[in-house]
Amino acid sequence: MGALLELEHLSVSFDTPKGEVQAVRDVSLTVQEGEILALVGESGCGKTVMSQSVLKLLPGNSRIKSGKILVDGTDITDYKEKDMRNLRGTTLSMVFQDPMTTLNPTMPVGKQIMEAVLKHERVSREEAKRRAVEMLDLVGIEDAEHRYMLQPHYFSGGMRQRCVLAIALALKPRLLFADEPTTALDVTVQAKILDLLLKLKNKLGLSIVFISHDLGVVAKIADRVAVMYAGKLVEVGKAEEVFYDPRHPYTWGLLSALPSLAKKGEGLKCIPGMPPMLLDPPKGDAFAVRNEFALAIDYEEMPPMFQVSPTHSAATWLLDKRAPKIQPPQIFREERAANER
Known part of the structure; x- marks a missing residue:
């Protein structure tokens, strides 16, 4: 399988009366032929903006600040509306969150x-x-x-x-962006839509970028998972790697907040604080102020993507050889041990 979509150091900004909002910051990502890639993170982290930038569906005050968008190896970064009309529907397509705002x-x-x-x-x-x-x-x-x-x-x-x-x-597109297509649906209908997407993927040879903040849904459908925070990718790997061996503290926080992992008699866990305003992104790791495991360097330097395995990487200084060894929360060690058995 080859790469159908490649993003190379993509940055997307919005010009607003208050200044430049850096919605997507230096994102590099690939989508392979026939795979389902889940894009996860809190609302406002850049998932939808990144996806809509590929189809050139963003409003007029947006701009691709830097980077490239390659479809089948062809650079479409500077494509105009006329060129994009030939791609939309036939090669790239999108399903939005609320069907009543999509349908006439x-x-x-x-x-x-x-x-x-x-x-x-x-x-x-x-x-x-x-x-x-x-x-x-x-x-x-x-x-x-x-x-x-x-x-x-x-x-x-x-x-x-x-x-x-x-x-x-x-028009039988090859890549479908599904932007939270199950969020407004009840659990039984949600399951039917997920089953339908899997069926269509297998029947049509479709690649899917599945955008969601619900990791429970993602676990049922994804081949690979990319975690976004503050406009950047912080962890990418196969679904089993991200779920059973997460390495970024933000991924730990998202997984800890799953209702299915809550213990009887205890309240649901949440990540304290709020994502930063991207009018003025913080220096260093944007997650540092919400990260109980943050190191001094997190407030000074943005971490690079560290390789965990050939298919798994995470942007956290905790993976640096010089960093103190910090174990993920106990629940993930237990899940991983159970999975290995």
Whole structure:
């Protein structure tokens, strides 16, 4: 498998009346053919901005400050809107968090899928309709021939998300960005959407960037996990490495906050404090002020990515050979030991 998407030292900023907001800072990342990469972190850490910068969907006050975006080895960093229209839908596509802000409430969902097909391909309306019905059927909409003519308000939240998926996949893209597609859904519908994404990935050979703040959801679907904080990647590795052998204190904090790990009679754990304002990012490691294991150097120098294994790396000075050896929280040592058995 080759790299379908490569980000090389990507930095994205917003120009605001108060100054420059450095939303994405020096991010290097790859997405391989046929894999699901989960992008996780608290709200405001840069996950959505990074993804939308690839599709050039950011507002006019944004700019790619530095770095490159490569799709199939082709540099698209400076692509204009006309060039991006040829990529969106056919190579790159996106599903947003709230289907009701994505779907046109006045149009039948089938016609919205048809619109995507007719914009990009020279086919008849009859063929476009056949494709729309086929896509609704593919994403699990029963009686697609009839429901093709229904407006979005006739569908439940889970069904609307399936309709959005049908639009996103209508032109058979190779890479799908799924931006918190299950957040507004209840647990049973959420599980069905995750199963659907896995099914579509296997059936269509799809690569997926799955954006979420819910590590419980990520554990069910991801091949690899990239953890973001304050616009930077702080840990990247295979899902089992990040979940059973996390190395960055921020990842420890996120995993500790999982409700499933809470002990009976104890309150839910949380990471104290708030992420920093990126109008003026702090010197050194942005997580230092919230990190109980912070070293003096964390307040002075930004840590590089240290290699844990060929597939696992983390940006923390705790991995430096000169740093004192600090064990992760007991719960992760227990999980890792259980996993090794």
